Amino acid sequence: MASRTVVGQSIDKLDGPALVTGQAVYTDDFTLPGMLFDRILWSPRAHARIRAIDTAAAECLPGVRLILHYGNVPRVAYTTAGQGFPEPSPYDSFIFDQKVRFVGDRVAAVFADNLIAAQEAVGLIQVEYEDLPAIFEPEEATQPNAPIIHDEEEIRGAFDPRHNLVSQLDLKIGDVEQSLAQATYRAEGTWITPYAQHVPMETHIVISYLDEWGRLVLRSSTQVPFHARRIIARLLDLPIQKIRVIKPRVGGGFGGKQEILLEDLCALATLRTRRPARIELSRKEEFVSARQMHPMKVQVRLGADSGGQLQAMEMRVLANTGAYGTHGSTVFFNTGSKTLPLYNKAPNVRFVGDVVYTNLPVAGAYRGYGATEGYFALECAIDQLAAKMGMDPLLLRRKNHIREGETSPIFIKLGEGREGVEQTVQSCGLDRCIELGMKAFQWDERRKKPRRIGPDRARGVGMSILMQGSSIPQVDMAAASLRMAEDGSFHLFLGATDIGTGSDTILAQIAAETIGVSTDRFTVYSSDTDFSPFDKGAYASSTTYLTGQAVYKAAFAVRNQILGIAGLWFKVEPGTLEIRQGVVFNQQGARLTLEEIGYRSYYLADQQQIEASASALSQASPPPFSAHFAEIEIDLETGIVRPLDYVVAVDCGVAINPELAKGQVLGSLMNGIGFALSEELLLSSRGVALNPNFLDYKIPTSLDLPRIEIIPVETNEPTGPYGAKSVGEICINGPLPTLANAIFDATGIQMKEAPFTAERVWRALKRNE
Amino acid sequence: MQLSFRLNGSATQWEDVHPGENLLEALRRHGCWEVKGNNCTHGECGACTILLDGIPVPSCTVFAARVEGRNVDTIRLLGDPDHLHPLQQAFLRHGAVQCGYCIPGMLLSAHALLVRNPHPNREEIKQSLSGHLCRCTGYLQQIEAIEEIAGLPEGAE
Numbered sequence: 001m002a003s004r005t006v007v008g009q010s011i012d013k014l015d016g017p018a019l020v021t022g023q024a025v026y027t028d029d030f031t032l033p034g035m036l037f038d039r040i041l042w043s044p045r046a047h048a049r050i051r052a053i054d055t056a057a058a059e060c061l062p063g064v065r066l067i068l069h070y071g072n073v074p075r076v077a078y079t080t081a082g083q084g085f086p087e088p089s090p091y092d093s094f095i096f097d098q099k100v101r102f103v104g105d106r107v108a109a110v111f112a113d114n115l116i117a118a119q120e121a122v123g124l125i126q127v128e129y130e131d132l133p134a135i136f137e138p139e140e141a142t143q144p145n146a147p148i149i150h151d152e153e154e155i156r157g158a159f160d161p162r163h164n165l166v167s168q169l170d171l172k173i174g175d176v177e178q179s180l181a182q183a184t185y186r187a188e189g190t191w192i193t194p195y196a197q198h199v200p201m202e203t204h205i206v207i208s209y210l211d212e213w214g215r216l217v218l219r220s221s222t223q224v225p226f227h228a229r230r231i232i233a234r235l236l237d238l239p240i241q242k243i244r245v246i247k248p249r250v251g252g253g254f255g256g257k258q259e260i261l262l263e264d265l266c267a268l269a270t271l272r273t274r275r276p277a278r279i280e281l282s283r284k285e286e287f288v289s290a291r292q293m294h295p296m297k298v299q300v301r302l303g304a305d306s307g308g309q310l311q312a313m314e315m316r317v318l319a320n321t322g323a324y325g326t327h328g329s330t331v332f333f334n335t336g337s338k339t340l341p342l343y344n345k346a347p348n349v350r351f352v353g354d355v356v357y358t359n360l361p362v363a364g365a366y367r368g369y370g371a372t373e374g375y376f377a378l379e380c381a382i383d384q385l386a387a388k389m390g391m392d393p394l395l396l397r398r399k400n401h402i403r404e405g406e407t408s409p410i411f412i413k414l415g416e417g418r419e420g421v422e423q424t425v426q427s428c429g430l431d432r433c434i435e436l437g438m439k440a441f442q443w444d445e446r447r448k449k450p451r452r453i454g455p456d457r458a459r460g461v462g463m464s465i466l467m468q469g470s471s472i473p474q475v476d477m478a479a480a481s482l483r484m485a486e487d488g489s490f491h492l493f494l495g496a497t498d499i500g501t502g503s504d505t506i507l508a509q510i511a512a513e514t515i516g517v518s519t520d521r522f523t524v525y526s527s528d529t530d531f532s533p534f535d536k537g538a539y540a541s542s543t544t545y546l547t548g549q550a551v552y553k554a555a556f557a558v559r560n561q562i563l564g565i566a567g568l569w570f571k572v573e574p575g576t577l578e579i580r581q582g583v584v585f586n587q588q589g590a591r592l593t594l595e596e597i598g599y600r601s602y603y604l605a606d607q608q609q610i611e612a613s614a615s616a617l618s619q620a621s622p623p624p625f626s627a628h629f630a631e632i633e634i635d636l637e638t639g640i641v642r643p644l645d646y647v648v649a650v651d652c653g654v655a656i657n658p659e660l661a662k663g664q665v666l667g668s669l670m671n672g673i674g675f676a677l678s679e680e681l682l683l684s685s686r687g688v689a690l691n692p693n694f695l696d697y698k699i700p701t702s703l704d705l706p707r708i709e710i711i712p713v714e715t716n717e718p719t720g721p722y723g724a725k726s727v728g729e730i731c732i733n734g735p736l737p738t739l740a741n742a743i744f745d746a747t748g749i750q751m752k753e754a755p756f757t758a759e760r761v762w763r764a765l766k767r768n769e
Numbered sequence: 770m771q772l773s774f775r776l777n778g779s780a781t782q783w784e785d786v787h788p789g790e791n792l793l794e795a796l797r798r799h800g801c802w803e804v805k806g807n808n809c810t811h812g813e814c815g816a817c818t819i820l821l822d823g824i825p826v827p828s829c830t831v832f833a834a835r836v837e838g839r840n841v842d843t844i845r846l847l848g849d850p851d852h853l854h855p856l857q858q859a860f861l862r863h864g865a866v867q868c869g870y871c872i873p874g875m876l877l878s879a880h881a882l883l884v885r886n887p888h889p890n891r892e893e894i895k896q897s898l899s900g901h902l903c904r905c906t907g908y909l910q911q912i913e914a915i916e917e918i919a920g921l922p923e924g925a926e
Contacts, residue, residue: 010862010864012861013864013866015869016860016861016866017850017853018850018869019869020848020857020860020866020869020873021803021844021847021848021850021853021857021873022802022803022805022845023802023803023850024802024803025869026870029805030802199902199904200870200904201805201806201814201870201902201903201904201905202806202808202870249869251805251870252905254904280807280808281808282808282810283808283809283810283813500867500869500905657864659864659910660864662910663864663865663867663905663910666906666907666908666909667867667904667905667906670906670907693813694813694814694902695811695813699904700908701898701899701900701902702894702895702898702908703895703899705895705907705908705909705912708907708909
């Protein structure tokens with residue numbers, strides 16, 4: 001470990017200089033002559049059939065070139081979920097349908113010479129709707145005689161669309177009922193999370209054009225360029241060969257761009273008009289018509305024996321996927337699979353639930369991927385149990401959490417919408433996360449302080465523990481290609497999708513460490529489906545762990561090629577040579593630079609390309625672990641909750657780039673604090689979004705930042721590249737239970753519905769009086 | 770309509786500005802791709818921030834016509850990829866840049882703060898960034914980067 005020179009260093013992001021100087025790196029920082037601009041007509045109805053659509057007036061408007069609607073596009077059932085093939089999400093979407101299923105569903109798209117004409121034309125389209133009974137409450141979806149939201153005959157892959165069920169599961173290990181009946185201590189409750197939006201600073205945007213060979217090029221702000229290419233090819237009946245997807249720099253994704261939302265329309269416009277086309281969602285459209293976190297009701301029941309050993313855990317989930325089932329079953333499975341193994345010693349476990357359609361905005365993948373909702377319920381139930389036992393909730397967790405060398409039956413029972421993969425936890429720093437976190441936070445000292453600190457003020461402390469995964473085992477593949485030029489510089493080609501996470505830099509660090517050079521020599525390309533090797537894309541906390549393995553293998557092969565050439569030069573066995581800081585040394589200390597090797601290999605002797613590709617498929621999904629601690633202050637008169645201090649200890653294996661890993665923790669943490677305190681997409685009783693803008697939907701600003709301390713807890717994951725696991729998602733799950741537990745500590749009230757706005761807390765305080 | 774102003778210190782004339790056009794649109798239409806964020810258009814996210822006579826403002830909230838005779842500075846004021854400003858270097862060193870979309874605007878607000886007040890405290894730094902929404906980072910690393918620059922001896926820039 002001590003000999004590592006690149007891995008473990010907080011080097012600057014390789015794309016950093018371009019980003020801090022505002023270079024034209026994003027999808028929209030680019031224009032083409034003759035480009036068409038799009039505006040979309042969104043449904044004002046929650047559930048309706050389109051009886052007639054009249055575009056005549058709109059078409060007459062000067063500058064309008066094309067109007068797409070259900071009557072003039074191919075009808076192919078598909079899923080917008082950018083997942084591996086075959087996707088575990090149902091095929092329940094169409095480019096346009098004669099039916100609209102939520103306020104904000106697509107009705108038509110206008111392409112015009114400029115945005116003003118396109119917008120005006122949208123207003124001139126006449127649509128006659130036949131309203132249908134709609135479902136606005138998830139509980140109503142499965143009632144007898146409920147309207148059927150997906151009555152199309154083409155639907156495939158949903159559990160029971162006649163009853164609005166995308167997914168249903170009842171998984172039993174042991175006998176939960178009997179165990180609960182015998183338990184000395186029990187805890188239970190139902191915890192509720194609302195619609196919440198990803199809010200990437202760059203909204204969804206695509207630019208399409210035909211290249212000089214007549215091939216379709218899609219320049220898209222996407223997390224999944226290869227899945228986008230495959231899905232668009234099928235939708236538009238084009239060979240994959242005829243499509244190129246370019247991912248420029250992306251202005252944030254968080255799961256929202258693991259969706260194929262606009263590429264189909266843009267592609268159709270370009271194919272029909274032979275002109276470049278551009279679609280960008282406005283902020284309001286991003287809030288309403290892009291994707292959301294699944295609103296969930298998660299009921300948890302726990303039972304423990306007199307010593308505090310968990311004997312039974314039950315989690316019942318009702319997840320609302322909205323009008324389409326994208327990521328519906330997989331997010332739901334992860335609500336259990338990413339949470340229940342944390343307490344692996346309970347012999348009786350039940351995970352049961354429904355994922356239902358409603359006529360509301362569409363939920364999809366969101367950083368945390370269902371674990372966020374699960375941890376809110378589970379970790380609050382643990383605190384309730386501890387309170388009933390009169391035990392420190394930290395001690396209760398210590399008695400029960402998973403440890404190194406252990407497994408959980410959940411790993412094999414619950415996968416991605418299907419069965420999972422057996423695995424033993426080979427690296428687990430959770431006990432140290434708890435130990436170091438509680439010391440830094442001064443947990444014991446703070447728990448001794450009085451809760452009431454003024455006539456109208458109270459304080460409280462809370463904690464939670466977490467795990468996530470790293471990649472989807474035995475499903476998703478990643479590859480990397482690495483090439484050396486004659487000057488000893490390297491091109492690293494990746495299908496992996498850096499969406500701001502810094503993965504280009506981290507993967508270059510893995511390659512550089514493996515070869516024995518610095519990252520200054522690297523140029524990283526990600527991603528372009530014409531040039532990048534395949535990669536599933538940026539999701540499931542997989543890039544560092546999984547693509548990192550592919551990069552390691554490719555770099556190891558390139559290193560061996562370099563040593564082979566050097567061996568010819570020195571006339572020695574390559575195994576006797578080594579590379580240090582870009583120079584090959586033989587055992588006598590003679591030197592050969594990579595430049596010398598490059599020039600020899602490309603021009604002078606034994607000419608050959610120095611290049612290798614490699615791929616990786618993970619066999620496990622090693623969990624990162626984390627412990628969160630917070631102190632809050634609560635104004636008992638107004639209900640305002642203010643987090644004062646927040647300590648996070650996190651085990652992500654070996655952090656390839658500690659500063660970038662810290663950035664992942666901080667960003668996900670603040671997003672989670674937003675979930676806990678302010679973020680909720682409000683909907684009217686008829687499904688109309690009420691706050692789709694930044695003034696009314698509050699994401700945290702710099703003023704909301706508590707004092708934060710991040711404690712890295714290093715472990716060495718034997719299956720990961722240089723010991724690395726994931727860190728991108730885990731910490732978004734912490735603030736909901738941690739802050740709820742702190743409110744519980746301060747007031748004795750368990751907040752069971754997020755977010756904990758002043759109004760909601762105030763009402764809870766009043767009820768309690 | 771015609772517009773004369775100073776852009777990043779250079780006398781600039783645009784001949785084709787529409788009276789209703791906001792400065793963000795006009796800048797991007799004239800190739801100033803460094804001004805990001807043409808999706809909120811209500812001055813709420815801060816990504817399109819420029820300096821107008823040294824004061825940070827979201828360019829989507831200013832009519833282009835309003836900058837006649839005035840000084841507009843974009844992130845090009847600070848540095849280019851080969852000659853980064855110390856503040857830009859500090860942002861990178863502290864891991865304060867993830868997707869980067871909000872960063873040019875944030876850097877300009879931080880720069881304006883440091884010009885006005887070379888040694889701000891943490892609260893003042895937080896205030897200066899409060900008009901910039903960032904979903905990737907959580908703001909702490911930017912604050913630490915600005916504190917590092919603010920802590921440098923006078924004239925270190």
